[in-house]
Amino acid sequence: xxxxxEVETIKNDLTKVLIGKRISGxxxxxxxxxxxxxxxxxxKLVSARIISVKRxxxxxxxxxxxxxxxxxxxxxxxxxVWRSSAGQVRSGGHPIGSVSKxxxxxxxxxxxxxxxxxxxxxxxxxxxYWQLVNKFxxxxxxxxxxxxxxxxxxxxxxxxxxxxxxxxxxxxxxxxNQKVVAGLGNIYVDESLFVAKIRPSRKVGGLKxxxxxxxxxxxxxxxxxxxxxxxxxxxxxxxxxxxSGSYWQQRFVYGRDGDNCLVCGRAIKKITLAxxxxxxxxxxxx
DNA sequence: CGGAGTGTTAGTCG
DNA sequence: CCGACTAACACTCC
Numbered sequence: 324x325x326x327x328x329e330v331e332t333i334k335n336d337l338t339k340v341l342i343g344k345r346i347s348g349x350x351x352x353x354x355x356x357x358x359x360x361x362x363x364x365x366x367k368l369v370s371a372r373i374i375s376v377k378r379x380x381x382x383x384x385x386x387x388x389x390x391x392x393x394x395x396x397x398x399x400x401x402x403x404v405w406r407s408s409a410g411q412v413r414s415g416g417h418p419i420g421s422v423s424k425x426x427x428x429x430x431x432x433x434x435x436x437x438x439x440x441x442x443x444x445x446x447x448x449x450x451x452y453w454q455l456v457n458k459f460x461x462x463x464x465x466x467x468x469x470x471x472x473x474x475x476x477x478x479x480x481x482x483x484x485x486x487x488x489x490x491x492x493x494x495x496x497x498x499x500n501q502k503v504v505a506g507l508g509n510i511y512v513d514e515s516l517f518v519a520k521i522r523p524s525r526k527v528g529g530l531k532x533x534x535x536x537x538x539x540x541x542x543x544x545x546x547x548x549x550x551x552x553x554x555x556x557x558x559x560x561x562x563x564x565x566x567s568g569s570y571w572q573q574r575f576v577y578g579r580d581g582d583n584c585l586v587c588g589r590a591i592k593k594i595t596l597a598x599x600x601x602x603x604x605x606x607x608x609x
Numbered sequence: 610c611g612g613a614g615t616g617t618t619a620g621t622c623g
Numbered sequence: 624c625c626g627a628c629t630a631a632c633a634c635t636c637c
Contacts, residue, residue, distance in 0.1 A: 448632045
């Protein structure tokens with residue numbers, strides 16, 4: 324479900340409530356979600372103090388006083404929900420209404436925190452995972468991802484070099500590749516290609532220099548707007564006021580097939596590319 | 610009711 | 624190495 328802007332939002336909100344807390348308990352109803360042995364969770368997560376909460380690509384990385392890092396990937400439907408002892412709830416920054424109580428039938432992991440709060444991991448499709456990585460292995464793990472598009476040092480050279488290593492594939496698939504750029508997913512790839520006026524089916528090797536430049540700028544612009552909007556939010560969740568995420572209202576093409584292009588008025592098309600639903604305007608995007 | 614589609618990515622195969 | 628395809632899973636929509 325979440326892409327970079329959603330994970331960034333979750334990370335920012337969890338930082339406020341998790342830093343400095345001690346972990347006093349851990350339970351998992353679905354061992355398959357754990358990529359490290361349960362005994363390691365018992366030994367290195369339980370009793371640890373939370374030092375840091377960070378994001379890299381779509382991963383949430385929680386630094387622990389035991390020298391380990393808790394690495395969490397939400398994949399398609401994973402959610403982290405923090406709940407205070409008083410019942411205050413936080414999920415991706417959006418308080419959840421009475422519709423979705425926690426824990427619920429999709430809650431597979433529960434972490435107990437000092438002060439009585441709990442951190443729940445819900446995941447309908449169970450693609451997500453939790454992993455414990457020691458301080459020696461964490462750098463290597465993270466180095467497998469491409470550049471962070473919102474970092475100051477996101478250079479055009481690295482972006483274009485990484486892209487051009489995949490000259491023969493279409494630009495949609497290339498942008499979904501986390502080694503090219505970290506953090507993009509189906510929504511923001513479609514949105515970025517619209518802003519850059521490039522058709523998703525174009526071969527990477529056929530893109531002009533000018534288009535590559537426009538594309539990098541589009542990726543940064545789209546992601547920044549989405550982070551400012553606290554992400555696209557979650558289909559299935561509303562905040563306490565019943566609103567869905569606010570990037571959803573600003574999107575240009577994703578999920579708008581058949582609707583009018585906001586720039587030229589023609590119908591947005593939907594095709595399948597890289598095995599994914601792909602939305603674009605055949606007039607605005609060449 | 611059956612089949613396709615869903616915001617991800619590892620793994621496999623050519 | 625590169626690129627295309629599929630499985631992992633549960634649910635919703637048509």
